Amino acid sequence: MPNKIDRSLTIIAGIWVKDDFSCMLDLVKRIKKCNAHIIAIRFPKYYECILDSRKDVFGRLKEIKKVLEETGLSLMVEVSDTRDVFIVSKYADILLIDTESSQNLPLLREVSKANKPVLLKRGLSMTLSELLKSAKYIEKGGNSNIILCEGGIRTFSSVNSIATLDISAIPVLKEMVNLLIFVDPIYGSDGKESVLSLSKAAVAAGADGLILDVKCGENKLYNDYLNKLNIKEFCYIVEEVKKIAKVLGKKIENSLEVKANEDQIYRTRHKWR
Amino acid sequence: MPNKIDRSLTIIAGIWVKDDFSCMLDLVKRIKKCNAHIIAIRFPKYYECILDSRKDVFGRLKEIKKVLEETGLSLMVEVSDTRDVFIVSKYADILLIDTESSQNLPLLREVSKANKPVLLKRGLSMTLSELLKSAKYIEKGGNSNIILCEGGIRTFSSVNSIATLDISAIPVLKEMVNLLIFVDPIYGSDGKESVLSLSKAAVAAGADGLILDVKCGENKLYNDYLNKLNIKEFCYIVEEVKKIAKVLGKKIENSLEVKANEDQIYRTRHKWR
Numbered sequence: 001m002p003n004k005i006d007r008s009l010t011i012i013a014g015i016w017v018k019d020d021f022s023c024m025l026d027l028v029k030r031i032k033k034c035n036a037h038i039i040a041i042r043f044p045k046y047y048e049c050i051l052d053s054r055k056d057v058f059g060r061l062k063e064i065k066k067v068l069e070e071t072g073l074s075l076m077v078e079v080s081d082t083r084d085v086f087i088v089s090k091y092a093d094i095l096l097i098d099t100e101s102s103q104n105l106p107l108l109r110e111v112s113k114a115n116k117p118v119l120l121k122r123g124l125s126m127t128l129s130e131l132l133k134s135a136k137y138i139e140k141g142g143n144s145n146i147i148l149c150e151g152g153i154r155t156f157s158s159v160n161s162i163a164t165l166d167i168s169a170i171p172v173l174k175e176m177v178n179l180l181i182f183v184d185p186i187y188g189s190d191g192k193e194s195v196l197s198l199s200k201a202a203v204a205a206g207a208d209g210l211i212l213d214v215k216c217g218e219n220k221l222y223n224d225y226l227n228k229l230n231i232k233e234f235c236y237i238v239e240e241v242k243k244i245a246k247v248l249g250k251k252i253e254n255s256l257e258v259k260a261n262e263d264q265i266y267r268t269r270h271k272w273r
Numbered sequence: 274m275p276n277k278i279d280r281s282l283t284i285i286a287g288i289w290v291k292d293d294f295s296c297m298l299d300l301v302k303r304i305k306k307c308n309a310h311i312i313a314i315r316f317p318k319y320y321e322c323i324l325d326s327r328k329d330v331f332g333r334l335k336e337i338k339k340v341l342e343e344t345g346l347s348l349m350v351e352v353s354d355t356r357d358v359f360i361v362s363k364y365a366d367i368l369l370i371d372t373e374s375s376q377n378l379p380l381l382r383e384v385s386k387a388n389k390p391v392l393l394k395r396g397l398s399m400t401l402s403e404l405l406k407s408a409k410y411i412e413k414g415g416n417s418n419i420i421l422c423e424g425g426i427r428t429f430s431s432v433n434s435i436a437t438l439d440i441s442a443i444p445v446l447k448e449m450v451n452l453l454i455f456v457d458p459i460y461g462s463d464g465k466e467s468v469l470s471l472s473k474a475a476v477a478a479g480a481d482g483l484i485l486d487v488k489c490g491e492n493k494l495y496n497d498y499l500n501k502l503n504i505k506e507f508c509y510i511v512e513e514v515k516k517i518a519k520v521l522g523k524k525i526e527n528s529l530e531v532k533a534n535e536d537q538i539y540r541t542r543h544k545w546r
Contacts, residue, residue, distance in 0.1 A: 045376070045378060080377065080378065080379055081355050081379035081380075082354050082355060082356055083355055083356060083379075084379075100376040100377060100378075101377065103318065103373040104353065104373060104374065104377055105318060105353065105373075106353055106354035106356075106357075107354075123398070124398040125396070125397035125398030125426075125427040153398075154398040154427070
């Protein structure tokens with residue numbers, strides 16, 4: 001039987017820093033209107049400028065946090081360097097460990113000492129059992145406030161250039177462990193139609209949350225805009241998944257907040273393999 | 274036509290820290306006698322104790338380096354945390370970026386500033402083009418002294434529990450880029466017989482170096498001893514690959530040293546895609 005925690009669905013709007021970041025603060029209110037709960041600040045890969053941009057963003061976290069607080073949104077920030085965990089966890093409500101970092105043990109150790117929930121995304125070549133090993137590593141370090149996130153695995157499929165979303169991971173993980181399971185469909189999607197379909201599938205399969213990347217400005221630095229939604233498309237997808245969620249008896253609300261009011265043991269009583 | 278650089282083969286003996294590390298210094302002379310050139314200090318994954326052991330080892334690097342210098346061996350040390358790069362590059366002759374870290378951009382940026390050669394191991398789910406992106410990232414940061422290392426990729430094959438060694442990566446990378454290509458067969462091997470066969474195959478396919486893990490002591494903390502060689506097996510494999518190398522006109526010598534005496538432009542004139 002679905003527990004109260006299984007009846008909520010969190011919507012996260014991801015914003016990539018090399019988009020013209022200045023537009024982010026303007027976007028926030030529109031994102032909030034579309035029923036999102038969390039803004040995730042993400043960093044694209046392989047652009048040398050990014051490491052400097054990261055410093056810029058970290059320097060502005062206080063300001064960003066303030067704007068989000070006024071709007072009632074939570075702030076999630078990607079961390080990939082052990083040296084950044086302290087400053088990021090000072091302002092972020094949730095730390096995001098992305099695909100490339102999910103087996104970065106020094107980083108996992110560092111976030112295990114931060115007193116903030118951690119969203120741990122599955123690596124492209126990680127088995128579920130390895131994902132749980134990483135989660136367990138964070139838990140052993142003292143932080144059991146972990147959200148797992150399926151984001152696609154590398155397969156022979158050439159339709160999806162980066163990864164194939166493993167929808168089956170959702171029920172399997174739910175069987176294995178008492179943690180929230182989120183889904184990030186961007187790497188597994190081949191265009192925006194795929195993002196819509198996979199988002200619906202993820203919710204139907206029992207996902208507790210979705211990360212949807214929203215396009216911000218018209219920066220042409222890198223060409224992965226294919227899967228990024230404009231604000232209209234973002235709102236449309238949220239409306240569509242809402243319909244599926246309703247059928248399942250789920251509400252679009254922040255499952256992390258629901259969790260905070262819930263019997264703590266429910267989601268922290270791990271059934272590690 | 275094979276260049277002088279293509280006629281040398283470097284042998285690296287890998288020692289994992291959670292082996293009883295004290296035996297390492299005793300092993301060194303025996304490893305040297307078997308024609309090895311480099312000792313690589315590696316760290317196993319997912320053991321909480323490891324991060325502390327790392328600190329212990331880093332504290333002893335000066336001592337270890339001294340012993341190796343007396344024996345005429347070079348020191349390679351795995352780095353996975355940006356904060357460790359400074360201390361490690363003070364003593365190590367070569368930095369090792371292992372599978373899990375090969376897309377860790379903050380780390381790549383940090384080693385790009387270190388004035389030491391970097392051995393960059395391919396991630397389990399990395400395409401060759403992504404491996405070259407990581408290498409290019411290090412090069413852009415100012416360090417073009419990069420060795421690429423094939424270590425196996427994740428496939429559907431269930432014979433090799435961790436990975437399938439991609440021998441074809443050696444000729445393909447040699448075609449794509451002017452860098453030394455090493456091979457680490459441990460993850461792709463199913464027992465010691467496989468290590469022997471894959472080492473021979475790697476040399477036959479044109480590898481410039483091999484990493485072979487040597488068992489040190491009888492520490493039972495983790496059970497991946499299957500593919501680790503005792504010193505006798507290590508020497509045997511080196512003798513066997515020597516025969517293949519001879520047929521190819523290759524000598525067992527430190528290709529990194531050959532490189533230093535060689536026209537620098539040869540190996541640094543990258544043909545990046």
